[in-house]
Amino acid sequence: MIRFLTISLLLTLLLTSCGTYKYPTSSGIRSIAPKEVNTYYADTAQAYVYRTRLTAFQKKINGNLVVKSISPDTHRLALLSDFGQTLFDISVFSDTYVVHYAMADLNKKKVVKEVASLFRLLTSRRFATEALIFPTQQYFPVYVANGDYYTYEERNLVEIRHVKGSKERFSVRFSDVQDALPQQIDIKHKRYPLSLSLQLDSAQSEL
């Protein structure tokens, strides 16, 4: 199963296209004073355990994603199988990462890089200097940081769209936000059938 997953993840890395991404319904972009976005995982006193269901090319793996804030800009994440096996253990910084462990079958440079990119998007605090303009005012604010799109609803970050070239690569959807912490996170790859569903396990988390 792991080998299949490896191959599947490698396939997802192929053929990225160039161009410019246009956020649906937006009519332009404007500069703003720097705004901090994605502060869910900034508290270094806390650690979070999310029950995880990973589906990749019709293969399913259940387990836990453990998220620990080392500093406001450094997070350590470990993806575990139900049997306790560590699949990935990676520290992500604002622009780089360190692999502490990757299971042998998954320890491929491109796979690890993609996983680190996803972990970074999920946890990293960013500073947006641009926001989208919409033709009417009925849209929720969308901020742009590092080329990614951060959507807010009622002061809570609810979605990040990660864009590469002209295409949306994957999206992270935060929901059921309680005490400034999302209880549910859904991550979807936009090009391949790859998704993660995360449910906060408060009892196991260090809150």
Place this chain on the structure above:
Amino acid sequence: MKNWVKLMLLAVFLLPLAGWAQMKAMSTQEVQAFQQALKQLATVKTLSADFVQYKHLSFMKKPVESSGKLFIVQPDRLSWSYTAPFNYKMVFKDNKIFINDEGKKRSMDLGNSKQFEKISKLVTNSMQGGRYDEKEFAVAYFKDGGNDVVRLTPKLSEAKKYIQEIVLRFSSTNHQVQEVKLVEPSKDYTRFVLKNTQINKQIHDSVFDY
């Protein structure tokens, strides 16, 4: 994944060997006495136990915990189920793995049935006196307080990718395995604590429904 599952199952069911904490190597006489004690145990035809699984990560203060139940009926039936904090059941029978994931059911053929046979054989041998294949593991015996401890270090490169060592701790009173510790190459480890172990008690067929 498969290799991990195999190693984990192997470790959990290697009943006669194991340990940790301030350990002292057993003398030759102590090893012989330990092995002799295991050989005198009743032949294991069925086994049931509760387990608690603790996953320890170096950067976390407390382990990630789960618990469940284990049933074995020799020679070829095995049920491994988590009951908290989630429900997930795996049943090995009829050369297949049956999975019930929170009510969603699926089954898979055992890709390499010879591997499963190999595990079954190792488990059986272990239950009946602790004969380990020293081509696959370097075996070391220790005393830790009142407990006997066996450390298995994989010799084969394929296994070494996933497991640095398996440590088994035995009860000083009934010589049954109390704990199994699987140490990964990163030094993070998973500890399985077995409780309410029952040997050769009737296990109803419904345990292997899924």
